[in-house]
Amino acid sequence: MDVLFLEFFQNTGFYLWDYRNIIMIFIGSVFIYLGIAKDYEPLLLVPIGFGMLIGNIPIFKGLGLGIYESNSVLHYLYFGVTQGIYPPLVFLGIGAMTDFSTLLARPVLMLLGAAAQAGIFITFLGALALGFEPNESAAIGIIGGADGPTAIFLTAKLAPRLIGPIAVAAYSYMALVPVIQPPIMKLLTTRKERLIKMEEPREVTKREKMVFPIVAFILCCFLAPAALPLLGMLCFGNVLKEAIVTERLAQTARTSLIDIATILLGVTVGASTQGDVFLKASSIKIFILGALSFCVATACGLLFAKVMNLFLKTKINPLIGAAGVSAVPDSARVVHVVGQREDPSNFLLMHAMAPNVSGVIGSAIAAGVLWSLMG
Amino acid sequence: MYGFSAINASNGWAISVVGISIVFSGLVMLSLVISQLYKILGFWSNLSEIKIRKKFKRRKRTQANNLPFLTENQKEISRQLLLIAQITGNQFSIERLMHLAQISDVQEPKQHIDYLLETKIIISDGLGQFAWDKEKFDSAIQSK
Numbered sequence: 001m002d003v004l005f006l007e008f009f010q011n012t013g014f015y016l017w018d019y020r021n022i023i024m025i026f027i028g029s030v031f032i033y034l035g036i037a038k039d040y041e042p043l044l045l046v047p048i049g050f051g052m053l054i055g056n057i058p059i060f061k062g063l064g065l066g067i068y069e070s071n072s073v074l075h076y077l078y079f080g081v082t083q084g085i086y087p088p089l090v091f092l093g094i095g096a097m098t099d100f101s102t103l104l105a106r107p108v109l110m111l112l113g114a115a116a117q118a119g120i121f122i123t124f125l126g127a128l129a130l131g132f133e134p135n136e137s138a139a140i141g142i143i144g145g146a147d148g149p150t151a152i153f154l155t156a157k158l159a160p161r162l163i164g165p166i167a168v169a170a171y172s173y174m175a176l177v178p179v180i181q182p183p184i185m186k187l188l189t190t191r192k193e194r195l196i197k198m199e200e201p202r203e204v205t206k207r208e209k210m211v212f213p214i215v216a217f218i219l220c221c222f223l224a225p226a227a228l229p230l231l232g233m234l235c236f237g238n239v240l241k242e243a244i245v246t247e248r249l250a251q252t253a254r255t256s257l258i259d260i261a262t263i264l265l266g267v268t269v270g271a272s273t274q275g276d277v278f279l280k281a282s283s284i285k286i287f288i289l290g291a292l293s294f295c296v297a298t299a300c301g302l303l304f305a306k307v308m309n310l311f312l313k314t315k316i317n318p319l320i321g322a323a324g325v326s327a328v329p330d331s332a333r334v335v336h337v338v339g340q341r342e343d344p345s346n347f348l349l350m351h352a353m354a355p356n357v358s359g360v361i362g363s364a365i366a367a368g369v370l371w372s373l374m375g
Numbered sequence: 376m377y378g379f380s381a382i383n384a385s386n387g388w389a390i391s392v393v394g395i396s397i398v399f400s401g402l403v404m405l406s407l408v409i410s411q412l413y414k415i416l417g418f419w420s421n422l423s424e425i426k427i428r429k430k431f432k433r434r435k436r437t438q439a440n441n442l443p444f445l446t447e448n449q450k451e452i453s454r455q456l457l458l459i460a461q462i463t464g465n466q467f468s469i470e471r472l473m474h475l476a477q478i479s480d481v482q483e484p485k486q487h488i489d490y491l492l493e494t495k496i497i498i499s500d501g502l503g504q505f506a507w508d509k510e511k512f513d514s515a516i517q518s519k
Contacts, residue, residue, distance in 0.1 A: 104413075107406035114402035121391040131377050134385040207416050215412065216405055223401045358402060365401050369394045 016058035020275025028052025028270065034175060041175035041330070044148065047263055048171055051270015067271045078268040081163060084156045086265040087149035088233040093258025094149075094328065094360065095213070095237020096250045102354040104208050105201030108308070109320070109351070113358025115304030116324030117366045119144030119297025123289050124370075130285050135159050138370040140286055143170045144293030145363030146177070146327040150230060152269065154367040158374055165283040167269040169290035177330045178337075180291070181298050181322050185338050188302045189318050193309075194342045196317040198351045206242070213238035220365055226375070227368025234364065297325040301355065316351070323352035326359035443494030443515050450516055452487045453496070455479070457507060460497075466504040469497075 009015055031049030035042035054074070059065045067074040080086040103110060124141030132140060139155040139162055151170040155163045173180060185194075217235035221228050240250040272278075305321030319339050323332045332352035339348040376384055418425075445453060459475045460467050469488060476484035491497040496512045497505050 104409055107409040110402050110406040110409070111399075114399045117398045118395055121395045124394075125382055125387050125391055128382045128385050128387045129378050131381060134387070134390075137385070137387075205413065205416065207420070208413055211412060211416065212409065215408055219405050219408060220401055223404070224397060358406075361405070362398055362402055366394065366398050369397045373390055373394065 011060045013058040016060065018058060018275055020279045021056040021058050022275075024052055024056040024273055024275045024278060027273075028056065031172075031270075040178070041171065043262060044171050044266055045175050047266025048168065048270040051267040052273050053270075054267065055271030055274045066274065067268065068274070068277070074268065074271050077264055078272060080261075080264055081152060081268050081272070082156050082160055084153045084229065086261045087153035087156075088229045089261035090149040090258055090265065091230050091364075092233040092237040092253050093255075093261065095234040095239075096241045096253035096258075098234075098238060098241075098328070098357055098360075099353075100209060100212050100238065100357060101204045102201050102350050103357055104204045104212055106351075106354055108312070109316070109354035110358040110361075111308065112301050112305055112321045112324040112355035113326075113360075113362045114324075115321065116297045116301035116326075116355070116359055117145065117362040118300040119293050119295075119325065120363070120366050120370075122296045122300075123293035126292060127285075127289050130289065132282075132285075133159075135374050136162055138374045139166055140289050141293065142166075142363070142367055142370065143173065143286075143290040144297040144325070145359075145366060146170070146174055146294060146297065146325040146331065147360060147363045148174060149265070150326075150363050150367045152265065153230060154371060157371050162282075162286065163269065164272040164274075164278050165286045166290075168273055168278075169287050171266075171269075172287075173290055173294045174327045174330065177294075177325075177327050178334050180294050181325075181331060181334050182338050184295055184298045185302060185319055185322050185335075188299060189306075191342060193306070193318050194339060195346065196315050197343075197346050198317055198320075198348070199314055201350065210239075210242045213242065216361065220361060224365045224368035224372065226372040227364045230364040230367065231361065234360065294325065298322045298331075301325060301359075317346075317348055320348060320352040320355055324355040324359045324362070326356065326363050328356050328360055329353065331359075332356040442511070442518050443490075443496060444518075445515050449487065449490065452482055452484075453491060453512065454516075455481050456484070456487060456491065457509075457512065460507050466500065466506050468503060469505055472505075 028049045031045045031052065034040045035045030035049060055067055061069070064071040066072055067078050069075055120141045123144045124137050127137035127140040128134065135158040139159040142151045142154045143166060145151065148167065148170045152163060152167050155166045213235035217231055220231050237250070237253050240246045240253060301321035301324035302318055303321070305316055305318035309315050309318065317339060319335045323335045325331050332349055335352040336347065336349040339346045382388060456472065456476060459479060460472055462475070463471055473484055473488060476488070488497065496508055496515065498508055499505055
């Protein structure tokens with residue numbers, strides 16, 4: 001009987017625990033806390049945080065419980081991540097809930113979304129300089145796109161072993177947008193610039209909104225065919241939304257489908273951060289590069305907005321350049337809040353949405369370009 | 376390998392420049408297309424209106440080409456004939472118009488009335504009565 005108890009005890013977490021599991025359980029708990037108590041991207045941080053708890057319960061290997069064991073349930077669910085299935089489904093939902101009106105009203109603001117993507121390529125160089133392989137560097141660079149599904153999609157294609165740290169870094173920084181961006185925004189703009197009030201955007205017709213996703217899809221995918229899975233689903237989702245006659249499908253895409261994909265994505269990515277796999281020097285480097293990537297992308301957007309102001313007759317508020325990093329809609333919200341701190345009557349949210357959604361398109365194109373250059 | 380040597384060895388600079396150029400050109404191209412999109416769509420939705428307008432213009436042009444030519448003398452005499460015709464009411468007989476023109480000393484009234492009939496400024500109702508097409512007459516008078 002003693003032997004049975006001993007054998008059972010040896011299979012419990014109390015016997016098998018490792019300090020790395022404890023660290024990851026702590027980090028997972030912090031994620032859950034930030035999501036619930038601080039309301040930082042709760043829809044992402046809570047599933048990822050809980051996934052971290054799932055992935056870091058010390059288990060006896062061979063029972064088919066761990067995410068990296070080929071016969072486990074978690075492994076099957078993780079298949080959607082490693083094969084890049086969930087991110088396009090999330091993009092379908094994003095497309096079905098995105099309104100491109102402000103972008104259509106002032107297409108020039110799309111350039112801010114393009115400028116912010118410079119962060120991806122600068123971080124790519126940084127990762128190469130730190131000794132990462134080119135494929136891994138490309139996957140790390142995409143963190144600067146501030147788009148979780150895009151980061152996971154590209155990493156699954158180029159550097160599957162880095163999915164855990166890259167996904168966690170991407171989602172963590174997306175959640176921390178309200179903390180990371182404001183100091184950079186203040187540093188790179190003057191008070192006078194932050195006070196600029198922008199003109200009301202023109203009214204956009206229904207027909208324009210209907211035609212846009214089709215034109216955008218064809219143009220962008222002709223240019224970067226590797227962006228097809230992400231941009232295809234994004235634009236398809238938007239067509240469903242704007243077509244009205246497909247409202248039922250749009251409704252499913254923007255509610256149930258995206259929720260299911262987000263839950264599976266979040267939990268499995270979280271579970272993939274097992275202490276022994278995740279806690280490595282390379283993960284710390286990825287986190288540092290991820291933070292750098294976000295900061296550079298924000299700075300590039302802001303500075304490009306200032307450059308644009310040199311040529312534009314009607315000036316734009318350079319703060320909206322920071323929304324070019326995607327992170328829809330958080331970075332647009334941060335721009336609005338920072339603008340309102342200077343002048344409560346200045347409403348920048350709708351203006352910031354234009355670079356924000358163009359950032360989504362830009363990061364998907366960047367992912368496609370990197371995939372085709374590295375793949 | 377670390378630092379610049381690692382970047383150079385992986386062709387990092389070129390990949391970055393190409394990458395950012397493609398992203399930029401893609402979004403610039405898209406923004407250019409979008410900036411013209413509403414004009415194209417506006418043109419499309421106004422296409423039927425434009426067609427109607429074109430048709431109207433074409434008809435006007437045809438009408439202008441079909442306008443009878445009147446010399447200054449013909450114009451003057453036609454004006455006198457119109458005044459006489461207006462005395463008789465909206466409809467009149469050619470005989471009565473001729474008679475009134477003769478007693479009013481209008482020059483060569485038959486020749487002018489014939490010309491006005493030929494150019495359909497004076498129109499027959501098919502029952503022996505005639506009317507004056509004032510619109511056509513005014514256009515003919517105004518044309519140089």
